[in-house]
Amino acid sequence: MRIACVCGARPNFVKLAAVVEAMRPHRELRPFVVHTGQHYDERLSAAMFEDLALPRPDFHLEVGSGSHAMQTAEVMQRFEPVVLEERPDLVLVVGDVNSTVACSLVAAKLGIAVAHVEAGLRSFDRSMPEELNRVVTDALSDLLFVSEPSGMANLRREGVGEEHIFFVGNVMIDTLLRHVVRARSSDVLERLGLRPGEHAVVTLHRPGNVDAPGRLVAVVDLLESLAARLAVVFPMHPRARAQLAAAGLLARLEHRLHLLEPQGYLDFLRLLSTARIVLTDSGGVQEEATVLRIPCLTLRENTERPATVVAGWNRIVGTDPDRVLAEVDTLLAGPVHGGAAPEKWDGRAGERIARVLLQLGPEGVRRLRKRPEVVAAAAGAR
Numbered sequence: 001m002r003i004a005c006v007c008g009a010r011p012n013f014v015k016l017a018a019v020v021e022a023m024r025p026h027r028e029l030r031p032f033v034v035h036t037g038q039h040y041d042e043r044l045s046a047a048m049f050e051d052l053a054l055p056r057p058d059f060h061l062e063v064g065s066g067s068h069a070m071q072t073a074e075v076m077q078r079f080e081p082v083v084l085e086e087r088p089d090l091v092l093v094v095g096d097v098n099s100t101v102a103c104s105l106v107a108a109k110l111g112i113a114v115a116h117v118e119a120g121l122r123s124f125d126r127s128m129p130e131e132l133n134r135v136v137t138d139a140l141s142d143l144l145f146v147s148e149p150s151g152m153a154n155l156r157r158e159g160v161g162e163e164h165i166f167f168v169g170n171v172m173i174d175t176l177l178r179h180v181v182r183a184r185s186s187d188v189l190e191r192l193g194l195r196p197g198e199h200a201v202v203t204l205h206r207p208g209n210v211d212a213p214g215r216l217v218a219v220v221d222l223l224e225s226l227a228a229r230l231a232v233v234f235p236m237h238p239r240a241r242a243q244l245a246a247a248g249l250l251a252r253l254e255h256r257l258h259l260l261e262p263q264g265y266l267d268f269l270r271l272l273s274t275a276r277i278v279l280t281d282s283g284g285v286q287e288e289a290t291v292l293r294i295p296c297l298t299l300r301e302n303t304e305r306p307a308t309v310v311a312g313w314n315r316i317v318g319t320d321p322d323r324v325l326a327e328v329d330t331l332l333a334g335p336v337h338g339g340a341a342p343e344k345w346d347g348r349a350g351e352r353i354a355r356v357l358l359q360l361g362p363e364g365v366r367r368l369r370k371r372p373e374v375v376a377a378a379a380g381a382r
């Protein structure tokens with residue numbers, strides 16, 4: 001079975017690494033990697049490939065940045081010829097970024113089966129671009145690989161047939177468990193003069209938090225107050241750095257926090273796994289903190305990953321500085337009594353995906369398609 005494995009942005013690389021690795025031992029599964037180039041900075045892309053030991057992409061579409069419509073359309077235009085040329089049996093997409101929805105739409109229109117890894121997650125907040133990407137990708141997908149119980153419930157409520165849904169667990173956690181020991185040899189704490197258990201990690205990049213100038217000022221106030229309580233390490237996504245710089249707010253933070261460039265996977269894992277607390281608006285960091293048993297405050301009004309809250313390690317606290325600081329003080333005052341990791345977050349999700357694909361085979365995958373083969377017709381129309 002030829003499988004086009006699509007990735008575009010940083011969290012995709014972490015997820016795809018586990019899937020490709022799990023396929024490797026099976027000769028019947030022949031994955032090839034398509035990097036759309038949505039993330040292109042050395043630190044967001046090439047350095048991640050290296051840390052994760054992901055094979056070099058077989059195709060690099062180099063789409064770069066743009067408005068949502070431009071970026072999505074550009075990915076579609078550049079991905080379609082790859083599919084027509086390579087004729088994969090399956091296009092496998094991960095997560096919820098623009099590259100995910102773009103490539104699933106191309107494949108579905110060509111009648112190629114689509115598999116979505118991390119299907120069924122819903123924040124029920126359609127102001128998030130990722131939520132739109134999730135809803136559309138799931139509607140187009142033929143195989144839905146689900147990471148947590150809420151995903152199963154959401155897909156069933158939306159009327160997806162049981163034969164399309166596979167509860168396999170969380171591939172991001174496969175990668176985490178595979179690398180956590182190796183990350184101990186990172187010297188990032190020493191370089192920053194930190195000791196384990198004494199710092200907070202902050203990551204922020206969502207448009208809702210960093211694109212609105214009013215919100216940005218509140219975020220900076222919050223970070224200043226946080227830094228008065230404990231050392232704060234803030235690896236900055238390029239968009240967060242650009243917005244803070246444009247608003248003239250970087251100088252207020254520079255001397256009080258450890259403001260870092262985006263970190264490699266292993267250095268970030270070291271910072272996160274030794275943190276006292278983490279404050280984030282990322283989806284993946286909520287999951288990683290849960291498995292590492294690091295108390296996490298999510299600076300959003302909702303989460304599409306409720307299993308992290310159920311496990312007791314994550315709280316959804318919004319962005320009001322007073323509320324967030326009250327939660328920080330509670331966490332710093334006493335131990336957190338969180339529970340075990342969610343079901344099937346055990347390092348074997350990739351293996352379960354590989355097993356499903358082996359059992360189905362190319363014919364079984366084709367039978368699950370919601371639309372018939374139209375590649376030939378599309379090729380004729382070019």
Ligand code: UD1
Nearest residue numbers: 009010011038039040041044065066097098129130238239
């Ligand atoms: C994207 C995903 C988001 C994911 C995040 C992980 C979408 C809608 N969003 O957000 O779900 O959590 O990746 O990081 O797909 N930029 C650079 N260098 C790069 C890439 C981007 O400087 O390599 C800057 C550019 O100014 C760009 C901006 O960041 O315009 C936004 O990049 P984009 O890929 O559109 O979205 P992210 O915010 O990274």
